[in-house]
Structures are given as C-alpha cells and as structure tokens.
Amino acid sequence: MADMKTAAYICKGCGIGERVDTAQMAKIATKEGKMHLVREHDFLCSAAGVQTIADDIEKEGVTHAVIAACSRRAKTEAFYFPSVALARANIREGVIWARPDTEEARETTQEMADDYLRMGCGELKKMKLPAGNPDTGHAKRLLVVGGGVSGLTAALEASKTGYQVVLVEKSAKLGGWSAGLYRRMPFREPYAEPQDTGMDELIKAVTGDANIKVITNAVIARTDGAPGRFKVDISVESGPSLTEEVGAIIQATGFSTYDIAKLPELGGGKSANVIDQVTLEKLATEAAGKGQPIRRPSDGGEVKTVVFVQCAGQRDESGKHLAYCSGFCCGASIKQAMYFKDANPAIDTVVIYDDLRVPGNGEDFYRSAQRKGVTFTKGKVSSVVPQGNACEVKFRDLILDEDAAIAAADLVVLATGQVPNSGVNIDIPEEEVAKMEVKPVSILNLTYRQGKDLPQLTQGFTDSHFICFPYETRRTGIYSAGPVRRPMDMVQAAEDATGATLKAIQAIENAELGRAAHPRSGDLSYPIVQLEGCTQCKRCTVECPFGAIDEDEKRYPVFNESRCRRCGTCMGACPVRVISFENYSCDTVGAQIKAVDMPDEFSEKPRILVLACENDAYPALDMAGMEKNCYSAFVRVIPVRCLGSVNTIWITDALNAGFDGIMMMGCKHGDDYQCHFVKGSELAAYRMSKVDDTLKQLSLEAERVVSCEVAITDIARVPQLINDYAAKINEIGMSPLKGFA
C-alpha cells in the first residue's frame, strides 16, 4: 500500500482530557506510531469532530484512521467511515473508567492509555479496507424440506413476504402428523376445549399459492453450493428428477414417534388396547366419522376406563429410552382425555403423570380438564399387564408414597415422545455406521466436506445457538424449524417456522451482497488464503464449525465464502498462518502485541495480555468499565472475533515480547455452550491444553497462560478474574523472557 495515509484522532471528551495527558499521546502517535496526521479533539463524536475526520478523508486523502476515544462498541454510528480502514483505541471504557481517579493511579493509567494508542497504530498499519466478498449468489427462492405444519407455515410466510418457495414433501400428502389429528390443543382464549386443526385450510392455502411450488413423493438427492446459490437435486418417485436453484433452505423435517414396542413393560406391542397418542387420534377420527364413541380396539367393546401414561419412554435416566421431555405430550393427553369426557362424563379418565408440563397457556386447558372430571394422579407407572380385554395398570403413587393399581383399564394410552428426523449424524465415524443394522438416511445429502446433513448437538436435534440464534444451524443459509430442532407442539412449530423463514430471507439478501450472516452481520471481510504456503494439513477444513471449507482434488482447501461466518477459526487453526482477513489477521493482532511498551524486569510493572472474545468477554469488560468496576492497570486487552481465531503464534509473540501472563477470555463450551461460533471456544480450549509443553520448553510456568469462561453478564466477575490473575503473576514473578525480544 504505497498510498497509505494514516491518521490518529485523540478525543478529550467524557473526561479523557482530565484523566490522561493527551498531548503526550499525540506525541506517541506521531513518533512511535508514525501517523501521518495526528489530531486532538475536545469532543470527537460531535458533529464538528466527525466532520474533522470526514474532511481529512476527503481533502487529506486519509486511508487509515485510528480513533482513541471510547470502546469500539460505542458511537459506531458517529464513527462510521466505510471508505477507510478504522481502528479504535479504547481509552474511555478500557482505561479511565476502569481505573480509580487517584493520584497514585495516574502514572499507570497514563501508561495504559499510551499503550492502547500504540496498539491501535500498530494494528491500523496492518489493516486493509475489506473489498467485499466476490462469492455472491443471486437465487432468491427458498427451499422448504418437509410439508408438515412447520414446512407449510414456512412456505406460506415466505410467499407472503414476496419470495418464491419450492416445498418438498417425502410422502404423497401434505400436512404431516398434524393432519392426522382429530382435534388440536386450543391456541387462543379461553384455552378450554380441543379445537379443529385447521390443517385443511393451511394445505389449501399452500397448494393454491402461485408463489409455492409443491413437490410431493420426493426427496433431496443432492444439495450443493452456498447461500444464494444452492443447487438442489430433487428425486421424485415415479417421475423425472428436478434440479432447483435456491438461495436458502429451511429444513422442517419434523419427528417420528417413539416405537411403543420398545416399551413392553408398559404393555407396548403386547395388547391392541395399549396404544400411543397418534393411534388414539386415528381411532378418534374414525369413531367421529361413524358418529360413534371410541371403542376398545381388541374387541370393539365399550370403553369405561381409560388411563394415560405420561413420560412413556421419555425422561429416561437408564439410557434405554429418550432422555428428554418432549413437552407437548401432557397437553395432548389432556386433550385426548377430553375426547372421552366430552362424549360421556361417566368414563373414568385417569392421567398418571410425574410432572404435568403444559407450556404456554396450557395451564388453563389443564384446569378445564380438571373441571370436566379428568383425574390427574401423580405417579410413576411400573407396569401395564394385559388381561383379556383389559389391562391392569400398576403404579407408584408419588404423593401417598405407596403402590397402587387400576385393575381394569379398557384402553391405555402411552404418551411417547418425538424423535427428530435429522438425517445422518455426521459425528458418527463411518466404520460405526457400517456396523449399524438400520443405516441412517440423509435428508439434505449435502456435498460438503464435513458431512451430508446438519450437525447435531445431543439427542439427534440439529445444533443451533439455543439462546441467541435458535434457527441458525451450523450450515449458513440452512435453517431448521419445528421438532427437528427441539421437541414442540403445533403452535410452537408454526412460530418456529416463521422465525426460520425470516432468517432464511436475511441469508438470501446477505448472500447477494456478499455480506456475513450472524453474528458478524454485514461484515464484508472474508478469509483469504495464500495457497502457495498451504501444507494441506486439513486443520481448517476439519475444524470450521460451519462446513464452509471443502477440499479440491489436490487436497487444498476451497473456501466457500458465503457459507463463512467470519469467526476466524480457520485462521486460529492454521499452523503456517496463510489464512487471514483483510481487517483481522495474525499480523493485526501480532502488531498490537508487539506495540506494547514493555517495562523491564525490575520495574515491578508486569504486563498481562487479555485476548477477549468480542461477543461476550469484551462487552463484559466494557460494562465493568461503565460500572466503574476497576481492574489492574497491567492488563492490555485485545478483542478477538472468537477464541477459536486465536493462533498460537500470538501466545509465542506475547511471551517473547515479555508479557508476564496471558488470559484468554471466551464463552462457555460443552453441550450447553454459549460460544457464538459454536465450536470456537471449545477448539481454543483444546489448543491451549497443548500450550503447556511449549511453556515447558521455554522454561515458563504453566500459569503464564490461562483461559477462563466468561459470560456477558459477568460484569463484576471479570475485574475480579483480572485482579486475581494479576496477584498470581505477582506471586510467580516477572517473566524471565523480558528484554530478549
């Protein structure tokens, strides 16, 4: 960059001018930072201040600017200069607000501010203005896989928004399980009576919609491409195959019922009178068609006593059955008990439950059933023994703490759970799949290097950031909705489908502009690889949490930029450091590390490097500053996109530069992870577990590098962590590597 023109702007507002010597900082920017242009301003985010910068960009030809003011998370609208590379030095939240306003703290506070400016100048010179991702796609259609209540709702919502939809359904008919229901749980006031499912109208609306192309009896044979340009081969039973180009995909493949034959102790498969909820819906529909009451399946006899067994094969701790609660089944049993009570109040209907869970407004529905005389017994059913045309239901009464039994139940309904239809579990190695009796069938048949279907978290449900981005899967542009994501009822499925549809539309629009999807929404940077240095180690292709990187025939990585979420996990993984972003690379962080002015061994001023995740840890630090929760002046914080992007070279650089300790602050990992890039913090923890050897080689203590899990709410805890670590460093002493760099 021959024509790089750099500028530093130092704000004196918000008390910065009173707390630190900005004239000294300006000198540092000029002499050490080698900035072409340095300006101090009393109130930089004011219209006049912003105009100063804008004028410099226009008239002076500034291409790179560092703003030493507030945190990069603040005043983003005022300091929005899309035509220049911009670095921010956090003097407000990160320095003056995080330090006590006392005379003895003055010197160290000034050092902190000086260093952050040095770091900003260092980073700036290594940055480039992102040119935008050339890997764009222009397909604006949506593919919906699955024609149940989730899929139908998704298709209809997309159409209403003006997008075209291809809806693929495996079976011959639309509607899924919901269409097979006699009635559904009430979903509006007064939540008292079972309601018509409304599926006929929904199906009619979808089939009659000109924007929606419905393909039944069809499965996905192959999915290739990226957001904005997916190519999907659809194979149709007894018909020619189709290829559709779509911009985003919604997987609404729903669930299968748990096989009651796996529950012989509860009479499953042993008697025609022991049925699951789906079968009862069928019986109810048939009976209503004939205008008759529901009859006993074994002999068509009258039903006088019906028992509902909740949590059948669910919430199982033995590992034999489903470990989770499906959430919808208590409501379904309440509804089905009403089928009997409404027809004939003399029928004994008993619901044996452990915890009755009726989410939403189901509590009113529960009350309504109690009013109708449905008996609810808190207990655990131990066995259902068929005897002739009746069954004896033995259970433990959990309130009276004793064994009890219902001697002759004519019908026993087992409330079994939802098993997600999520296709192939890509985490199971192929040799184990080969040993399986029933081979899993892929749903999407993705051509991605990392596997054919969406990654799963636990229990077969598709993985997503449960709190922040529930519909986003680990495959950009592909969204899961409905019970394939988590167990749910019809109301929740429809809501889920609507959310996923809106997300899918965002993905289509972002793909067209070459921008990132969440959480770095709108980011124009993308990973750039210098293939000539690549050693084909495959770490980036294996570790990318989003399956963005494939391999070519020569086993070089092939980046699919629009599948990328810009977390930088590939950059952290790369042992030869050939992967970088224009505005975030090994060099931009390395330059910051090296820019810190390192006091000598005898100064009693240790230096601690904090690599803080920009999603949770960095905001927590900012908020700690806002709350004036002070912390040690010896830390220098560098925000990183994700701990997954931390390359071990930074650790080496920092230790060589003389840092006495390194703290890595990232999100929680594991099954209940909080990492916004799903796998980043887990990978970082794994990589750092290997750092100990390196430290030993350098004859350094293991405590010199620590990682900690931080949540965005840890506003009081983060300063405490820093101070505790500073005390620890004080204890083990200064780094012996100081002064050798």
Next chain:
Amino acid sequence: MGDLNQQMLDKYRNNFLHEVEEKVDDGEWVKMCMQCGVCAGSCTFGPDWEHTPQKIFMMIRAGKREEVLSSHSMWLCTSCYNCMVRCPRELPITHIMHGLASYAHRLGLAPKNQPTRDFSLIFWENCTKTGRVNELRMTISVYFREGFVSGVKKMWTLRNIGRGLFFAKRLNPLELFVSHGCKDKDGLRRALKKADEIEARRRGYEVQPRGYSS
C-alpha cells in the same frame, strides 16, 4: 334414620370423589388440586399432621374413604388460612377441611375422643340450650372430659386464673345452677331447626337433630 354411612356407601359405591363433591362443603373444588404441595408446606401444623391437605385431596381421588373420614388431620386445622391464601389454584382449602370434618362427624366416622371435636360438641350443646354460652359449665365440661381426677388437676393448675376472673366479675359461681339465656329461646331453636332442614335438603339427608352423639 338408618345408618347414614351405609346409605352413602351404597349410593356412591367406589366414587368417593363424587361423594365429596356432592356432600362436603366446597367439595367440588377437590378435583382442581394440582398437587403442588404449597398447602402442605404452608401449614403451621405441617409436621404434626397425619395427612397434609395435599395428601387428603389425593386420597379422596384415590377413593380412600375410610382413611380420609377417620383422619385426625382435618380436626387439627387452626383456620389460619395460610394454605388458602397461598394455593395457586385458589382452592378454599380451610373450608374444605372443615367440610370434611363435619361430614365425617355426621357419618359417625370421625376419630373418637378427638379434643377439637369434643370441644365443638360441648360448645354447641352448651350454647344452643339457652342461646348464650355458660362459660363456667362449659369450662367444667371440658376439664372433666377425661375423668374426675384429670378435671380436678386442671382446675387446680388454673386456680389463680379462676380467682382473678371471679374478682374481676367475669366468673359467676351461681351460673353453675342457673344459666342466663337469650330472650326468645324457642325462636332460636326454631331457627336452628330450619337451618338443619335446609342443609339436609341441600345435601339430600333425612333431617336429624344437631348435637347427636356418635
């Protein structure tokens, strides 16, 4: 009248919940209990109960007629109303407890020598006779409920209070012989009889006098 208990057994057979709904004051609320246990946790008598309200309701649903009606629990209720205030389902628990106690008593299934029940009977008999409570006679009846020696002992323990009451003119020894009463004793009796009739009609009993012993 015949044996009311047998009559009810014949009428309701195994459906005790239905019996409670029809015969017990506020009994129709029992089915609305959701077994959360807040009543049991709130009860001031909690640990001393044989069965908490939660259990009583569960036993009713499970058809444990004998056990419920002969339980001491309902008689221990101090009417503090903690359970009723806290019940998330807004069940009138205190009232149901009293209703069950009263029904058990009517059927002759209430526990024998239950102090609360004995006191209630003594009180009712005492006050309905003249329309006013004869405190001296009532106290003596209660003290001597468990026999002569125990009665004398109790009186001796409380002698100072008795003396105090006497000097404060709150205790008239002559009351032992002559009770003062309300103006229209016959009217009162007629009113009570009428109330009995109304209740009996509502609950479907044959009329039977109050204060019967069991």
